[in-house]
Amino acid sequence: MGSRSSHAAVIPDVDSIRRETGFSQASLIRLHHRFRALDRNKKGYLSRIDLQQIGALAVNPLGDRIIESFFPNGSQQVDFPGFVRVLAHFRPVEDEDTDLDPKKPEPLNSRRNKLHYAFQLYDLDRDGKISRHEMLQVLRLMVGVQVTEEQLENIADRTVQEADEDGDGAVSFLEFTKSLEKMDVEQKMSIRILK
C-alpha cells in the first residue's frame, strides 16, 4: 500500500465502469483498493497466481473454476474493469434495476446473467452446453477423491437426464434455466457490499 490515494480519480474509466456494472462510486473505490492489494507486484493487472494465493479461495472446491471465470477467451491477465465485471454478477438486485429501459443492455446482475455465470462454471469448453463428461469433471472437482467413479457417474447421469429436455444428452443454457426456475437465484448469488 504506499502513498497512493484511493480516490475515484485514480481509477481509469470509472464512469463507464459504473454504468456497465452498476456499482456505486464508493463500492468501486473499495474494490479498486482490493484489486491493488491482490496485485502484489504492482503489475496493474491480476494473473491466476495472484488469485490462487487467497487462502479461502484455494480451499474452495470450485476455486479453480472461479479463477478461470476471470480469464475468458484464453487471456492470462485480468485488468480492473474485467475484475469488476465478474464481481458485478454478484451485485444484489435492487429496485432501480427492475425498472429497465428495453434499449439498454441487460444489467450484469440480472437473474439471467447470474444463472449464466453459474452455467459457465460447468461449461468447461464454453460451447454453450454442459455435456455429461463436463458434469463429471466438475463433480470430481467438488468431491475430490472422496467418491468412487461409479457413484459419480450415477450422479452425473441422473442430473443430466433430469435437466435435458430435447434428449441430446447435454444441458443447454435454456434447459439449465428451466430446471432452476423455482430457485431464488437473486438471493443465493448476491454479495452485499456494506456502505
Next chain:
Amino acid sequence: MEGAELAGKILSTWLTLVLGFILLPSVFGVSLGISEIYMKILVKTLEWATIRIEKGAPKELTLKNSASVGIIQRDESPMEKGLSGLRGRDFELSDVFYFSKKGLEAIVEDEVTQRFSSEELVSWNLLTRTNVNFHYISLRLTMVWVLGVIVRYCVLLPLRVTLAFIGISLLVIGTTLVGQLPDSSLKNWLSELVHLTCCRICVRALSGTIHYHNKQYRPQKGGICVANHTSPIDVLILTTDGCYAMVGQVHGGLMGIIQRAMVKACPHVWFERSEMKDRHLVTKRLKEHIADKKKLPILIFPEGTCINNTSVMMFKKGSFEIGGTIHPVAIKYNPQFGDAFWNSSKYNMVSYLLRMMTSWAIVCDVWYMPPMTREVGEDAVQFANRVKSAIARQGGLTELPWDGGLKRAKVKDTFKEEQQKNYSKMIVGNGSLN
C-alpha cells in the same frame, strides 16, 4: 588545511558527546531522560497535527475508517445450511451457487492477505510513507512536515547510523574478547554485560521506547521464550531486557560475523542450512540446550515469518514438542511513531533498516506472561493454540488459524480436502442413489 582541521574538531566533539550522553549510560543501563523529552515533544506535535487534519477534511476520514471493518455482509452459516438441504440429499445443479458465492466473497475480502501489508493509520503521523489519503490542509502543517523531514534525515539519521555502527562493532569485538576467557561465572557475567550494552546502544540507534510489563515473569534459564513476530527488531527488543540463546540459521556476510562472534561468548544455537531440514536433529539439539539449567532461555518465534502486528497467525508445533516450560511474551508496536513491520517481499534488509532509522521512533509494549507447560492429554498443536490465544489476548491482537507461510506459498491441499469431504458426505451420504 583549515577545513580539514575544523571537520576533525567537529567530528571529535560529536563523538565525545555521543560517548558521554549515550554510550556510557548504556553500559550501566541508566537513562538520561533525553529520549523521554524527545517523545513528549513528538507526541504533542502529532496531536496538534491530528487536530489540524481533522478540522481540514472530516469527510475523507470516515470513508477510510469504515474500510477497515468488513466490507461485505457475510453469512457464516455452515455448508449444510448454505446448500439448503438435509444430510444425504442428492446433488443439485444449484449447489454451485453456494461455492461460487463463497469463492467470490473470498476474492473481495479475506482475512489473511491484509496481514502481510502494513497497518493503516487512523490519522497521519507526518511521515511521507504513510500519506495515503491526506492531501494539502494548511501551510503550517506542511511546514511542520518539512521541519520533520529535516530533523529526521539530517539530524536523527546520522546519529542513529553512528550508534548502530558503534553498537555492532562493540558487539563483535566485545564477544570475541570475552570468548577468549575460560568458562567461568566471570565470563558469563561479562558476556551478559557486553550483550546488554550493545543491545541498548542499538535500541537507542532506533530511538526505541520500550515498556516492559510484568517483569516478574521474565523467562528463566532452561526455559523457552515464545513471542509473536513482526520484524527482526523483535530480537533487539527482547534482548535489551535479558539475555537469550538464539536459534537460527547460519548466514553469510555481516550477519554471519555477528553470529560467530556471539556464539564464542555464550552458547547460541545456530544451524547450518542443511541441518534445519532435519527436524529430529533440531529438536534434539534444542532439548539438550534446555536440559542444561545453566544455559540461557531459548528465544523462538513460532509463526515462522513476519506478520504485520495486527494479528497472530498459526504457531508451528515444532517449538512446542521440545518439552520444558514455555514463557510466552506478547509484543505490540505503536504504529503512530514508526511502522516496524518488515515486508520482506517489498523491502530488503538495508532499505528496511533505513526506513526504521528515518521514522520518528519505535515504541512498543512487551508483556511477559506466566509460564505455561503442556498439560496431560494435550498434543503439541493444541498446546500451541493455547499459547497463541494467550499471547493474542494479552497483546490485543486478533487470532487467525491460518499459516503465516501463506505469504509465500499456497495453502495446503489438506484444507481443500476437508471441504471436499464435507460436501461428498452430503451428496452421497448414506449411499442412497438410484
